[in-house]
């Protein structure tokens with residue numbers, strides 16, 4: 451079982467780490483954080499790909515079971531998750547379960563993603579609860595209709611097949627977001643409780659988000 455938890459990670463914060471650990475615990479196997487070089491569908495990041503990668507490496511150092519996959523940083527063009535999942539599928543082989551992990555806020559717009567239906571041909575999807583994320587009622591009919599027959603009740607059931615299913619995982623509700631952290635840093639407010647210490651030290655050393 452291999453899981454990919456993609457993100458902009460501008461910067462990585464404590465909620466990312468908490469929910470990634472909870473997803474890893476529920477799934478087993480290996481969970482890789484995958485920073486996007488060029489995240490599709492959003493303003494481009496403030497920190498460079500190299501800085502976001504460096505912060506991610508500092509953050510996961512203390513978390514056995516979590517890894518960092520640099521492939522999107524090495525690839526040019528938009529960092530489409532479908533492309534990454536196809537590469538990972540080749541790495542793990544046809545029979546092994548592969549899971550795309552994402553927050554409920556990101557999943558609410560999943561039907562705007564590049565080849566979103568085809569993602570289910572190469573991987574499962576695990577949606578993590580997030581406070582203030584749009585509810586299922588906000589999904590388009592297209593998304594709801596496509597997803598409904600693929601829903602399974604528990605994350606552990608994703609181990610039964612290689613791809614094609616979707617589960618939801620209730621994780622610790624944390625209101626932390628990277629945009630809030632950037633705004634707080636720009637305003638000179640304390641963010642000590644929201645980030646791992648080495649990440650905060652890196653931000654201060656490189657004068658990021660001021």
Ligand SMILES: Nc1ncnc2c1ncn2[C@@H]1O[C@H](COP(=O)(O)OP(=O)(O)OP(=O)(O)O)[C@@H](O)[C@H]1O
Nearest residue numbers: 456457458459465552553556579580624627628629
């Ligand atoms: N508090 C949280 N609870 C659950 N999932 C989260 C949480 N924060 C981020 N995620 C998920 O982590 C992934 C990466 O998120 P991202 O790097 O965009 O962080 P963010 O805090 O949402 O950033 P921003 O505020 O800049 O949009 C996404 O799938 C997102 O839904």
Ligand SMILES: O=C(O)c1ccc[n+]([C@@H]2O[C@H](COP(=O)([O-])O)[C@@H](O)[C@H]2O)c1
Nearest residue numbers: 456457458486489490491530531563564
């Ligand atoms: O593949 C796509 O079309 C796509 C569209 C939007 C977001 N994503 C991925 O979703 C993850 C979270 O994105 P974001 O913008 O919430 O940081 C990150 O890995 C992005 O590359 C992927």
